[in-house]
Amino acid sequence: ERERLNRLIHTPAVTLDGQEIELLANIEVPSDATAARNVGAMGVGLFRSEFLFMGRGGDLPSEDEQYESYRLAVQNMNGRPVTIRTVDVGADKPLDGHKSDQLNPALGLRAIRWSLSEPSMFLAQLRAILRAAAHGPVHLLLPMLGSVKEAKQALGFIERARQELQARDVAHGAVQVGAMIEVPGAALMAREFAQLFDFLSIGTNDLIQYTLAIDRADEAVAHLYDPLHPAVLRLVETTIREGRAAGKPVTVCGEMAGDPSMTRLLLGLGLRSFSMHPTRILPIKKEVLQSDTHKLAPWANALLRSDDVQAAMDHAPGG
Numbered sequence: 001e002r003e004r005l006n007r008l009i010h011t012p013a014v015t016l017d018g019q020e021i022e023l024l025a026n027i028e029v030p031s032d033a034t035a036a037r038n039v040g041a042m043g044v045g046l047f048r049s050e051f052l053f054m055g056r057g058g059d060l061p062s063e064d065e066q067y068e069s070y071r072l073a074v075q076n077m078n079g080r081p082v083t084i085r086t087v088d089v090g091a092d093k094p095l096d097g098h099k100s101d102q103l104n105p106a107l108g109l110r111a112i113r114w115s116l117s118e119p120s121m122f123l124a125q126l127r128a129i130l131r132a133a134a135h136g137p138v139h140l141l142l143p144m145l146g147s148v149k150e151a152k153q154a155l156g157f158i159e160r161a162r163q164e165l166q167a168r169d170v171a172h173g174a175v176q177v178g179a180m181i182e183v184p185g186a187a188l189m190a191r192e193f194a195q196l197f198d199f200l201s202i203g204t205n206d207l208i209q210y211t212l213a214i215d216r217a218d219e220a221v222a223h224l225y226d227p228l229h230p231a232v233l234r235l236v237e238t239t240i241r242e243g244r245a246a247g248k249p250v251t252v253c254g255e256m257a258g259d260p261s262m263t264r265l266l267l268g269l270g271l272r273s274f275s276m277h278p279t280r281i282l283p284i285k286k287e288v289l290q291s292d293t294h295k296l297a298p299w300a301n302a303l304l305r306s307d308d309v310q311a312a313m314d315h316a317p318g319g
């Protein structure tokens with residue numbers, strides 16, 4: 001089976017009805033980019049930069065250290081785009097020395113909220129990312145945005161970082177800027193977000209957690225964590241539809257994107273870009289090659305209104 005999958009490495013990810021599907025990799029350290037390339041990933045859809053920040057006793061990585069790491073990932077991808085997400089610490093990814101006495105850390109000062117509260121840290125990371133963009137295509141992704149106001153604030157910081165580099169005459173490049181859609185409030189504002197950003201990326205791990213009020217790290221409620229809950233699927237569908245209507249690419253970069261049992265549903269909902277752990281790329285490509293989006297679209301849309309989603313899943317149209 002593994003050998004059969006390996007034969008797909010150089011096969012383009014195109015559906016039976018000719019839709020080209022983008023299959024991207026999620027990485028955590030620059031060397032993961034090699035694994036991504038080896039399975040034929042078309043780029044990196046999510047570089048979780050927090051791994052540079054963790055396990056170092058609360059000491060923050062300098063701009064230069066970050067720049068080296070991002071540049072390495074960009075160079076390892078050989079001209080294919082690398083999506084670098086700004087630091088997403090807090091909740092299940094605590095920073096050493098960062099106060100973690102919050103009652104509800106998942107609802108606390110995490111991800112973009114922490115970045116916006118630490119301007120010098122945030123600007124240093126943004127400068128490092130913009131500098132890496134001088135070496136190849138870079139997309140910059142902002143985690144856990146909750147409102148348009150917060151989105152505009154973050155965009156203001158990116159502009160400021162660019163001006164600082166310009167003033168210092170430091171080499172840097174242009175970046176596409178995207179928003180993670182992983183808070184239900186942001187998914188419901190997908191139209192406005194699609195106007196503000198170059199692309200959207202749906203973080204289903206957190207979107208499920210926040211939509212269903214299920215702590216993704218709490219074993220006691222793990223049985224309630226349901227990617228197929230109609231409320232989750234409707235938020236995913238809304239985001240894909242609004243993004244496409246605005247002509248902006250939409251990716252799913254949560255675990256759902258790497259689960260072959262979800263591929264047909266996501267294709268049917270209009271998704272054309274998936275980002276996942278490198279080991280998932282070939283199994284997902286196999287699904288893509290056997291799918292027909294024309295048949296999947298009406299089925300997926302009916303499924304959103306079905307009173308038995310699981311039963312509907314068992315009747316996905318084949319190729």
Ligand code: PEP
Pocket residue numbers: 046048088182202203204205206207253254255
């Ligand atoms: C997500 O929430 O789906 C996501 C991709 O981000 P993370 O798992 O790093 O929170």
Ligand code: MG
Pocket residue numbers: 143182203205206
């Ligand atoms: Mg997330």
